[in-house]
């Protein structure tokens with residue numbers, strides 16, 4: 001069995017990628033942000049204060065004949081950008097791309113932070129990181145993919161994200177026609193609960209490859225490519241008008257610049273992010289914000305959407321490995 005669901009950018013900047021998900025019986029369809037950087041499936045619901053839920057599609061468990069409350073269960077999550085949400089837990093049937101999981105933990109938000117209230121492009125998240133990151137207490141819940149994997153043709157899913165265009169999340173199969181190059185696999189380390197791997201080198205534009213070990217995660221829920229300062233500084237040294245803009249908290253440059261590409265090693269191959277994807281978005285007038293920024297020394301780097309857009313990424317739970325293929 002397999003599943004295939006389209007995704008689309010949430011806005012003109014590709015800030016997030018949204019996929020419609022069916023929850024309950026009869027189906028309640030919510031636009032959700034698939035996040036390989038966290039492990040909770042949570043939604044705006046009939047339990048979210050109506051002032052906070054305005055503009056969002058909500059899940060109403062009482063209208064679903066297959067919903068069940070998980071008594072005594074609660075959840076609370078804070079993300080890297082300091083947004084947060086919390087609430088209680090139901091189980092219900094959750095269908096993604098035609099594949100249904102029964103008894104999926106659906107975390108209902110009784111509180112959401114301002115950022116979620118204002119971001120009406122999504123009505124919640126589908127966490128697709130490893131089960132260990134789930135925040136439900138007293139009993140951790142499994143992700144949708146974890147529950148699905150034993151019934152899928154293969155215990156894998158792929159992310160195909162595109163700049164200002166539709167893409168797909170495929171479950172149980174790998175559509176290699178989505179890629180232009182071969183898939184190179186690297187092992188993941190599972191200790192932190194992420195799809196975490198090591199990249200041994202990088203190159204800027206047509207430059208020589210520089211040895212630099214990057215410990216990073218493949219994260220569809222992070223917009224940008226966030227790497228060590230040494231790499232980021234070296235990149236923007238090649239961009240004539242680039243400067244670090246304190247107010248924007250990142251490197252900006254003249255929008256008309258022809259940015260160099262950025263390549264990172266995946267095993268013995270490399271993935272090249274075209275300069276056009278690093279010219280991320282205008283901030284004002286003729287100044288643009290970079291899609292490659294610092295990981296702020298948080299101890300881990302993040303291969304977010306700017307990197308994933310350049311590739312077909314295979315999340316292979318069965319073999320505990322990550323596959324990258326140039327697109």
Ligand SMILES: CC(C)C[C@H](NC(=O)C[C@H](O)[C@H](CC1CCCCC1)NC(=O)CC[C@H](O)[C@H](Cc1ccccc1)NC(=O)OC(C)(C)C)C(=O)O
Pocket residue numbers: 015016033035036037038039077078079080081082083115119125133134219220221222223224
């Ligand atoms: C709780 C843990 C188990 C897991 C947890 N994981 C993460 O924080 C990473 C995870 O991928 C989270 C998931 C995101 C949380 C906020 C909503 C959207 C999803 N990523 C994050 O926390 C990283 C935040 C994103 O990068 C934001 C997303 C965004 C975009 C537009 C508007 C609002 C928010 N982009 C964003 O800020 O883009 C700019 C810089 C261009 C404005 C952690 O590491 O703490």
